[in-house]
Amino acid sequence: MAKVFDAAEVAKHNTRESCWVILYGKVYDVTDFLSSHPGGAKIILKLAGKDATEEYDPIHPPGILEDELKPEQCIGTVDASTLPKKGPQEASAPSAGPPPMHHLLNLDEIEQVGHKQVNKKAWAYYYSASDDKISKRLNNEAYRSILLRPRVFRDVTRADLGTTVLGHKVGIPIYVSPAAMARLGHPAGEAGIAEGCRSFGALQIISNNASMTPEQIVKGAAPDQVFGWQLYVNVDRKKSEAMLARINKLKAIKFIVLTLDAPVAGKREDDERNGLTDAAEEEQAPKAAARTSDDTPDVSQGSAGIGQMLFAGTDPSLHWQATLPWLAEHTDLPIVLKGLQTHEDAYLASLHTPQVKGIILSNHGGRALDTAPPAVHTLLEIRKYCPEVFDKIEVYVDGGIRRGTDVIKALALGAKAVGIGRAALWGLAAGGVDGVRRTLQILTDESYTCMRLLGVEKIEDLGPHNVNTRALEQQIYDGPSGLDSLRHIFQAKL
Numbered sequence: 001m002a003k004v005f006d007a008a009e010v011a012k013h014n015t016r017e018s019c020w021v022i023l024y025g026k027v028y029d030v031t032d033f034l035s036s037h038p039g040g041a042k043i044i045l046k047l048a049g050k051d052a053t054e055e056y057d058p059i060h061p062p063g064i065l066e067d068e069l070k071p072e073q074c075i076g077t078v079d080a081s082t083l084p085k086k087g088p089q090e091a092s093a094p095s096a097g098p099p100p101m102h103h104l105l106n107l108d109e110i111e112q113v114g115h116k117q118v119n120k121k122a123w124a125y126y127y128s129a130s131d132d133k134i135s136k137r138l139n140n141e142a143y144r145s146i147l148l149r150p151r152v153f154r155d156v157t158r159a160d161l162g163t164t165v166l167g168h169k170v171g172i173p174i175y176v177s178p179a180a181m182a183r184l185g186h187p188a189g190e191a192g193i194a195e196g197c198r199s200f201g202a203l204q205i206i207s208n209n210a211s212m213t214p215e216q217i218v219k220g221a222a223p224d225q226v227f228g229w230q231l232y233v234n235v236d237r238k239k240s241e242a243m244l245a246r247i248n249k250l251k252a253i254k255f256i257v258l259t260l261d262a263p264v265a266g267k268r269e270d271d272e273r274n275g276l277t278d279a280a281e282e283e284q285a286p287k288a289a290a291r292t293s294d295d296t297p298d299v300s301q302g303s304a305g306i307g308q309m310l311f312a313g314t315d316p317s318l319h320w321q322a323t324l325p326w327l328a329e330h331t332d333l334p335i336v337l338k339g340l341q342t343h344e345d346a347y348l349a350s351l352h353t354p355q356v357k358g359i360i361l362s363n364h365g366g367r368a369l370d371t372a373p374p375a376v377h378t379l380l381e382i383r384k385y386c387p388e389v390f391d392k393i394e395v396y397v398d399g400g401i402r403r404g405t406d407v408i409k410a411l412a413l414g415a416k417a418v419g420i421g422r423a424a425l426w427g428l429a430a431g432g433v434d435g436v437r438r439t440l441q442i443l444t445d446e447s448y449t450c451m452r453l454l455g456v457e458k459i460e461d462l463g464p465h466n467v468n469t470r471a472l473e474q475q476i477y478d479g480p481s482g483l484d485s486l487r488h489i490f491q492a493k494l
Helices: 007-011 031-036 041-045 064-068 107-117 120-127 134-144 189-198 214-218 237-248 269-274 306-311 320-330 343-350 375-385 404-412 422-454 483-493
Strands: 020-023 026-029 074-078 163-165 168-170 174-176 204-206 227-231 253-259 335-340 356-361 394-398 417-420
Touching: 007 020, 031 041, 107 422, 120 269, 120 422, 134 375, 134 404, 174 189, 174 204, 174 422, 189 204, 189 214, 189 422, 204 214, 214 227, 214 237, 227 237, 237 253, 237 320, 253 320, 253 356, 335 343, 343 356, 343 375, 343 483, 356 375, 375 394, 375 404, 404 417, 404 422, 417 422
Parallel strands: 174 417, 204 227, 227 253, 253 335, 335 356, 356 394, 394 417
Antiparallel strands: 020 026, 026 074, 163 168
């Protein structure tokens, strides 16, 4: 029979030498696990001797406890009546509910409502970007610099946003980018985003760091609903290989998205400041996060947010010659490379067909390297130096999409589809599944309006003739292409 502990007794075990935590009413002795926790010991020690369920639950998908801890580390249960009662000031979100979703007319209004529904930690993780947030801001501003060129006297009664992604039909050219920790914003989590996508036939890329398992997320999917799965390669390759084996069994997942733009965590100050620090820690001068031998942040030292915790264990040693062959050994699914930010890398990706079927131009939502270029800059760079890439692989973009006009501008410049990340999370936070639907509805309606006012009925009829990018072109890279040397290097290795 399991032993029942008084909360006061558990509270005594709050050191490195004896560390207990309460999760879902059970008491765990995690002393021996401290040194191997992917997010570092400090995060656990902050909750040592306490009920950690509220901190743990939105971040970790089911099954992690069973995978990471030995059965004997569950040493009993806690007497719920002895747990401290939380006052109103400790509620995780304001009590006032959101307005009806149809009252929200644009993505800015949805974000404002979503902000009011989440706690400070969730806001800091969703909102944060690297350093001075310059790339995050430029992601939005770049599209404002592109002007549209409407044509008139055209029949646009049958405008259609339907398209294909890697040969799979989707209802709209808007997909949900891999956005982690959806349950920080709403209990429906990534499964709620999937339900919202189902209403529009929209594609969803599941985050490697989702707060639900991939099986849970695709469980209620429509038969023709399309998913991708994001891969961050773990330093312990066996963990990534085991996950790929799981993904291979899920028919709804049609491709793997290998993320390359964040081999290490960026410095997201809002997240670090507010993410997982308590009031006592904030009063102390933070120490700079140390680095381990593989150059990943050691979040057991100094201030660390959710972002750094999630990146612990990510392998920074990936490269063209070894990683793609390794992937081919463990999955037959098509590969999409995410995070390309130069025409040179886009060109190299196009040389690795048929394994590589697509690329996502992205600067990680401005959350990795600050002052890296917006995706639309890279899109124009490819058009300038190696337009043949568009004929060899599918090109997608994400970052900065706030309006349907942004969607259409990206498509006109050669993107096959565009991704939204934060927007989906804020929609979920604002109104659960209905908030995700409202987000997609707004973008869909605006995209239809833009298409019709441009005088275009079908996506395939969009092209550079529909936009004026002159104001943006002065910011595009103007050095040597470097493609000749890349060709020689690639051919020499064949």
